[in-house]
Amino acid sequence: MFACARRAGVGGTAGSRIGVRSAGGMRKGFIVVVCRGCAEPPCARVCPTDALALREGGGVRFHPELCVGCGNCRDACPFGAVSWDPVETKPLVCVYCGVCASYCPYDVLAFDEVGRNVDASE
Amino acid sequence: MHPNDPIRRVLVIDLSKRTFEVVERPDLFEASIGGAGVAIRLLEERCPPGADPLGPENPIIFAVGPLVGLYPLASKTVAMFKSPHIGNLGESHAGGRSAVSIRMAGYGAVVITGRSPSPTYLVIEDGRVAFRDASALWGLRSSTTAGSVLREREGGSGHRSILRIGPAGEAEVSYACVITETYRHFGRLGLGAVFGSKRLKGIVIAGNRMLPVADPVAYRREYDALFRAATTSPAMRKYHDLGTAMNVLPLHESGALPTRNLRATRFEAAEAISGEAMASRFLGRRLACSHCPVACIHLAALRTPHPKEPYFYKTSMLGYDYELIYALGSLLGIADPEGILRLADEVEIQGLDAMSAGVVLAWATEAYERGLVAKDDLDGVPLAWGDAETYVAAVRRIVRRPTDLYRALARGVDHASSIYGGREFALAFGGNEMPGYHTGPACHLGFLTGSRHSHLDSAGYSVDQKVPAGGTGSTGDEIVAALIAEEQWRQVLSSLVVCFFSRGLYTPDVVARALAPLGIAVTPADLGRIGDETLRRKWAFKLREGFDPGALRIPGRICETETPLGRLDADDLRRLVERFAATMSG
Numbered sequence: 198m199f200a201c202a203r204r205a206g207v208g209g210t211a212g213s214r215i216g217v218r219s220a221g222g223m224r225k226g227f228i229v230v231v232c233r234g235c236a237e238p239p240c241a242r243v244c245p246t247d248a249l250a251l252r253e254g255g256g257v258r259f260h261p262e263l264c265v266g267c268g269n270c271r272d273a274c275p276f277g278a279v280s281w282d283p284v285e286t287k288p289l290v291c292v293y294c295g296v297c298a299s300y301c302p303y304d305v306l307a308f309d310e311v312g313r314n315v316d317a318s319e
Numbered sequence: 320m321h322p323n324d325p326i327r328r329v330l331v332i333d334l335s336k337r338t339f340e341v342v343e344r345p346d347l348f349e350a351s352i353g354g355a356g357v358a359i360r361l362l363e364e365r366c367p368p369g370a371d372p373l374g375p376e377n378p379i380i381f382a383v384g385p386l387v388g389l390y391p392l393a394s395k396t397v398a399m400f401k402s403p404h405i406g407n408l409g410e411s412h413a414g415g416r417s418a419v420s421i422r423m424a425g426y427g428a429v430v431i432t433g434r435s436p437s438p439t440y441l442v443i444e445d446g447r448v449a450f451r452d453a454s455a456l457w458g459l460r461s462s463t464t465a466g467s468v469l470r471e472r473e474g475g476s477g478h479r480s481i482l483r484i485g486p487a488g489e490a491e492v493s494y495a496c497v498i499t500e501t502y503r504h505f506g507r508l509g510l511g512a513v514f515g516s517k518r519l520k521g522i523v524i525a526g527n528r529m530l531p532v533a534d535p536v537a538y539r540r541e542y543d544a545l546f547r548a549a550t551t552s553p554a555m556r557k558y559h560d561l562g563t564a565m566n567v568l569p570l571h572e573s574g575a576l577p578t579r580n581l582r583a584t585r586f587e588a589a590e591a592i593s594g595e596a597m598a599s600r601f602l603g604r605r606l607a608c609s610h611c612p613v614a615c616i617h618l619a620a621l622r623t624p625h626p627k628e629p630y631f632y633k634t635s636m637l638g639y640d641y642e643l644i645y646a647l648g649s650l651l652g653i654a655d656p657e658g659i660l661r662l663a664d665e666v667e668i669q670g671l672d673a674m675s676a677g678v679v680l681a682w683a684t685e686a687y688e689r690g691l692v693a694k695d696d697l698d699g700v701p702l703a704w705g706d707a708e709t710y711v712a713a714v715r716r717i718v719r720r721p722t723d724l725y726r727a728l729a730r731g732v733d734h735a736s737s738i739y740g741g742r743e744f745a746l747a748f749g750g751n752e753m754p755g756y757h758t759g760p761a762c763h764l765g766f767l768t769g770s771r772h773s774h775l776d777s778a779g780y781s782v783d784q785k786v787p788a789g790g791t792g793s794t795g796d797e798i799v800a801a802l803i804a805e806e807q808w809r810q811v812l813s814s815l816v817v818c819f820f821s822r823g824l825y826t827p828d829v830v831a832r833a834l835a836p837l838g839i840a841v842t843p844a845d846l847g848r849i850g851d852e853t854l855r856r857k858w859a860f861k862l863r864e865g866f867d868p869g870a871l872r873i874p875g876r877i878c879e880t881e882t883p884l885g886r887l888d889a890d891d892l893r894r895l896v897e898r899f900a901a902t903m904s905g
Contacts, residue, residue, distance in 0.1 A: 199388075206539065207530060208389035208530035208531075209388045209389075210419070210423055210528070211529045212529050222467060224636045227606075303614070
């Protein structure tokens with residue numbers, strides 16, 4: 198999360214497009230919430246202004262100038278992978294840059310092209 | 320300091336009046352960075368001289384630092400208060416998520432004063448504090464249940480941390496701890512009892528924000544350098560692999576592992592309770608504190624069979640580290656790692672400091688063996704070295720206190736031995752129970768003189784361990800100088816609130832370079848001055864509240880049982896304490 202926020206040259210957690218939460222207390226470990234780059238992304242389907250456009254190879258591309266901040270995309274993602282910027286009232290969607298993976302010391306996160314690595318369990 | 324950095328905001332909560340205010344205090348953070356440096360200044364301001372540690376006038380201070388949320392391994396929250404256990408400075412640090420949560424909620428420090436008219440828990444968010452009724456949570460059997468209830472009841476968005484006490488804190492046992500995220504603790508010196516005295520069951524802190532920096536390019540550069548060092552350094556790797564439990568075997572082999580109330584320093588079962596054995600038999604998961612790439616938190620998976628049903632198990636995840644294995648293992652002669660974990664589970668359920676609890680049980684076992692206390696005093700629990708089940712029963716009674724003996728044990732070994740005798744084997748220093756090192760004179764001098772009476776104050780064990788085999792050790796003057804220099808620098812680390820495990824990475828130059836992009840201009844020399852000043856303020860607070868270095872009790876046992884550097888001499892130690900005190904007051 199910190200690595201994602203740091204792309205914009207800031208600290209803290211609010212700018213992150215990837216989430217980490219406990220699976221019900223630290224006893225149960227943690228869950229990483231990351232956009233899986235769906236082939237048919239529900240976030241784009243529910244966008245009333247086409248601010249979320251389909252991206253070649255999966256996932257979406259965000260056009261902030263078209264966004265009206267309705268929040269449908271955030272609610273539509275079953276993984277909760279659409280983060281929200283409460284100041285701009287706009288979604289923070291993954292741009293598939295892989296910075297998070299490069300700061301993961303234990304290979305929990307890997308940066309890979311969808312469909313290329315058949316062994317990846319996603 | 321960046322003009323928009325919320326670190327300068329101090330949240331002040333009054334439990335008696337159920338009010339709160341946010342005070343802008345850039346002066347504190349400019350003068351003393353954060354953490355310990357800011358906390359001692361707030362304690363001076365807020366704690367009246369001679370305050371009752373369990374009275375409403377005793378403030379609880381939590382402080383974090385400017386690196387939190389911005390740099391790796393800046394993961395500690397420093398708590399300060401007047402200690403009900405030793406009667407002067409109370410200071411305890413915890414990892415987990417609280418530091419990042421306090422920072423993300425928009426505060427550099429939180430001050431809690433007063434006493435709630437009825438049990439309460441607090442929900443702290445940016446600009447909002449809720450005082451929630453905790454009457455139904457008061458008296459819960461387990462600290463873990465309290466944590467689960469708060470987690471499920473309070474939604475809270477963003478980065479969240481949950482602090483709570485167990486039955487020991489409610490009962491004001493003087494070494495009750497505060498538990499955060501189940502596996503991290505404000506362990507030492509009785510913060511849990513102060514919570515209990517305030518009818519404060521827990522605190523939920525949550526927040527989510529961006530932290531601006533003055534120079535983003537330099538910030539990312541310094542971040543990457545620290546991150547690389549943290550993830551490639553062998554020194555950090557060892558904390559990740561076996562954790563501090565890796566120390567069990569080396570300390571046993573060198574004859575420095577306190578065993579059976581320090582009657583011995585080698586434990587015949589060291590192999591069975593070693594970090595290696597724990598990892599191969601029980602390690603179930605490793606976790607990290609927020610923003611730490613190291614992940615040193617080791618959790619053991621303990622499978623407990625149902626008392627009657629076959630093939631029916633409860634699996635608990637229990638944190639362990641070196642100090643816990645020492646205090647609840649070798650010091651009690653427990654050879655079975657499952658026994659250690661069962662005892663650790665009960666200590667966690669009750670919410671006691673594991674180190675003090677182990678030392679208390681060890682003293683009680685020896686006192687019973689020598690006939691200083693009777694079986695009736697122990698409420699029929701026949702304490703015996705190695706018998707984990709009787710220790711579990713005794714831990715419950717320390718909190719329930721069915722007899723005068725347990726009432727005394729609930730105040731620590733210094734107090735209990737002042738009533739029942741056995742002073743010479745009551746392993747406490749300045750009132751605080753002994754950490755797991757019997758390495759030589761420097762460790763014990765550190766326990767006596769350290770501002771928290773902890774092995775972490777000045778790391779005397781490390782001074783001892785640097786003596787080459789067959790060497791006689793440093794001179795007294797060298798030891799005193801080394802301890803003061805280390806304790807001064809550690810004030811800087813705990814003002815930045817970086818984990819002491821990363822002390823090899825955060826050198827004075829690196830700290831100055833990491834702070835510069837945040838708009839904080841300090842030189843390594845400035846840092847040295849801040850460390851010195853913070854240590855002196857802490858020492859002065861201790862003296863103000865009655866700490867008398869000349870009156871420190873040196874337990875006879877530490878001079879009877881040989882260290883790897885030979886037998887210690889109480890008069891020598893006393894002379895070194897005097898020298899330390901003279902330097903500090905000079």
